[in-house]
Amino acid sequence: MTTRTNPLPQQTARPPFHNRLGARLALMVAVAMLPLGMLGLVQSRAANDEASQRANLAIMDETLRAATPQIRLILAAQVMASTLAKTVSVTGVSEDKLSCQQLMAQVAAEEPALSLVSYVPLSGKMVCSSVGREFDLSQTAGFKKVFNLLGPAFTVSAKGPVSGVSVLTVTHPVYDGTGVRIGFIALSMPHKSLSDFAAKQNAAEATQPLALLTFDAEGEVLTSSVGLDKAPQSLPVDTTLKSLAEGNARTFVADSVAGERRIFSVLPMADGLFLLGSWERPSGITVLGQDIGPYVVPSLMWVAAMLVAILGAESLVARHMRRVVGAMTAFAGGDRKRVTLDLAKSPAEIKELGRAFSVMTETILRDEAELENMLRQKEILLREVHHRTGNSLQLIASIMRIHIRQEKSVTVRMILEGLHDRVMALATVHMGLYETAGQKDVKMDVLFSGVIRQISGLGKKTSNKPHIATDFQPIQLIPDQAVPLALLLTELLAGMPQSETQAGQVEVSLLLLDGGQRARLHIKGPASLGTAASDQPTPTAIGTQLVRGFAQQIGGAVTVANTTEVVDVTVDFPIREAFDT
Numbered sequence: 379m380t381t382r383t384n385p386l387p388q389q390t391a392r393p394p395f396h397n398r399l400g401a402r403l404a405l406m407v408a409v410a411m412l413p414l415g416m417l418g419l420v421q422s423r424a425a426n427d428e429a430s431q432r433a434n435l436a437i438m439d440e441t442l443r444a445a446t447p448q449i450r451l452i453l454a455a456q457v458m459a460s461t462l463a464k465t466v467s468v469t470g471v472s473e474d475k476l477s478c479q480q481l482m483a484q485v486a487a488e489e490p491a492l493s494l495v496s497y498v499p500l501s502g503k504m505v506c507s508s509v510g511r512e513f514d515l516s517q518t519a520g521f522k523k524v525f526n527l528l529g530p531a532f533t534v535s536a537k538g539p540v541s542g543v544s545v546l547t548v549t550h551p552v553y554d555g556t557g558v559r560i561g562f563i564a565l566s567m568p569h570k571s572l573s574d575f576a577a578k579q580n581a582a583e584a585t586q587p588l589a590l591l592t593f594d595a596e597g598e599v600l601t602s603s604v605g606l607d608k609a610p611q612s613l614p615v616d617t618t619l620k621s622l623a624e625g626n627a628r629t630f631v632a633d634s635v636a637g638e639r640r641i642f643s644v645l646p647m648a649d650g651l652f653l654l655g656s657w658e659r660p661s662g663i664t665v666l667g668q669d670i671g672p673y674v675v676p677s678l679m680w681v682a683a684m685l686v687a688i689l690g691a692e693s694l695v696a697r698h699m700r701r702v703v704g705a706m707t708a709f710a711g712g713d714r715k716r717v718t719l720d721l722a723k724s725p726a727e728i729k730e731l732g733r734a735f736s737v738m739t740e741t742i743l744r745d746e747a748e749l750e751n752m753l754r755q756k757e758i759l760l761r762e763v764h765h766r767t768g769n770s771l772q773l774i775a776s777i778m779r780i781h782i783r784q785e786k787s788v789t790v791r792m793i794l795e796g797l798h799d800r801v802m803a804l805a806t807v808h809m810g811l812y813e814t815a816g817q818k819d820v821k822m823d824v825l826f827s828g829v830i831r832q833i834s835g836l837g838k839k840t841s842n843k844p845h846i847a848t849d850f851q852p853i854q855l856i857p858d859q860a861v862p863l864a865l866l867l868t869e870l871l872a873g874m875p876q877s878e879t880q881a882g883q884v885e886v887s888l889l890l891l892d893g894g895q896r897a898r899l900h901i902k903g904p905a906s907l908g909t910a911a912s913d914q915p916t917p918t919a920i921g922t923q924l925v926r927g928f929a930q931q932i933g934g935a936v937t938v939a940n941t942t943e944v945v946d947v948t949v950d951f952p953i954r955e956a957f958d959t
Contacts, residue, residue, distance in 0.1 A: 494538070528559065614632040702721075829867055901946075
């Protein structure tokens with residue numbers, strides 16, 4: 379029989395991180411620092427925005443500084459073109475071919491970067507130029523572009539019709555005295571000359587943009603520091619130069635057509651002239667393409683505070699508490715070794731807890747020792763009671779045996795023999811309990827075997843006594859059930875045949891039912907066994923009452939199947955736990 383006991387606590391694994399003191403303390407610190415962290419993020423963002431504005435202004439300044447040589451040349455060319463246009467308009471020098479060529483050559487000599495200075499009439503036939511040759515420009519793309527323009531303009535030719543190289547041409551319309559447009563002044567500057575001049579002027583500069591472009595209001599690239607053929611790769615993606623010319627000076631970050639992240643700076647230089655600088659973007663901390671630099675320091679401070687909380691809780695509380703909890707768990711699990719907790723470096727509260735635990739364990743150990751001593755004394759007394767009771771019953775049985783021998787009446791002798799058998803059965807039960815004293819439960823297979831041996835030895839000594847076949851499963855019962863059940867078995871076997879004519883096999887079994895929750899005692903034998911289980915008023919009716927009484931004590935039910943030759947008795951009863959008694 380299994381006994382019910384209180385489960386002992388087992389040493390468990392460390393709890394999940396989110397259930398630990400350090401994690402919860404870190405969460406509280408994080409919540410407490412959240413307003414401060416948000417304030418830090420706002421301030422960092424404001425400082426970053428201010429720094430970005432300063433950086434943008436600095437980039438604009440550097441862009442303008444890098445483009446200053448080219449811008450000066452272009453603006454100077456515009457001034458020259460405007461001056462020449464007024465001169466031609468006022469003096470009418472365009473009518474004198476030789477004088478006009480001399481004027482153009484004189485202007486070209488003043489600026490070495492100019493490859494051509496010319497006056498082009500609306501017919502497109504250029505006869506007045508600094509090179510002294512005549513050209514028909516009426517079919518060129520540059521002439522067609524400026525033909526209908528009423529103001530200054532820029533044109534770019536990959537191959538100039540006069541110089542044969544890539545040139546930037548600055549044009550300005552010429553009006554006669556009546557205000558009618560009669561032609562335009564054209565000043566051509568080779569792109570190579572512009573680049574060489576800019577490189578010479580910027581040789582001492584430490585920082586240079588990756589690309590520097592000038593363009594007009596129509597979005598046409600006029601000059602490029604990387605060459606006109608590579609200029610499109612340096613432009614911002616998904617943005618046209620014409621749209622950039624429509625806005626104010628600004629700096630922005632975007633991907634170039636080449637797929638590189640760049641900083642672009644756009645500045646308007648003059649009417650119809652704009653500057654675009656492409657700069658390498660400084661390396662920063664980015665996540666998913668977003669700069670998280672302003673948030674790094676506040677976030678690190680926030681994380682550091684949580685780590686300090688976790689480490690503080692671990693160092694000051696958790697590691698000391700694990701020692702105390704480990705000792706408590708081991709003690710609750712049955713380990714009675716005296717443990718000295720090392721809490722010298724722990725806080726005062728935990729030291730006090732350790733001292734309280736030590737006092738508690740000492741008290742429990744002392745009480746357990748006293749209780750164990752009391753139980754041992756109880757077992758000794760109980761064994762002595764069973765032993766003396768068994769001896770006393772055997773003595774009574776011996777006295778009754780003397781009276782049986784001296785009694786002349788057969789009826790009285792039979793009654794005395796029945797009483798003698800019951801007394802001997804009781805003595806057998808007590809001697810069996812004496813042998814198993816000190817145990818919480820009684821082994822019924824051992825007890826029943828002893829009872830059957832004792833009963834088999836009672837009565838007349840014949841050579842043809844019935845054979846008792848037993849089938850006992852290893853069942854353990856509490857004494858409150860074991861004693862009545864053993865006495866019940868004794869009463870049922872009281873009618874065992876004693877003569878050869880009545881001999882027959884007796885079957886006795888004790889089996890478990892319902893998964894060990896119930897048990898069944900089954901006895902089957904000759905009809906003479908039925909006297910104790912009979913419901914008829916016979917001289918052995920006292921045995922019937924005893925059987926019913928014993929069955930009631932163990933909470934069982936008796937089932938009797940009588941025939942003329944065989945009796946079948948079954949007793950079903952529940953197996954009680956110690957606390958159910």
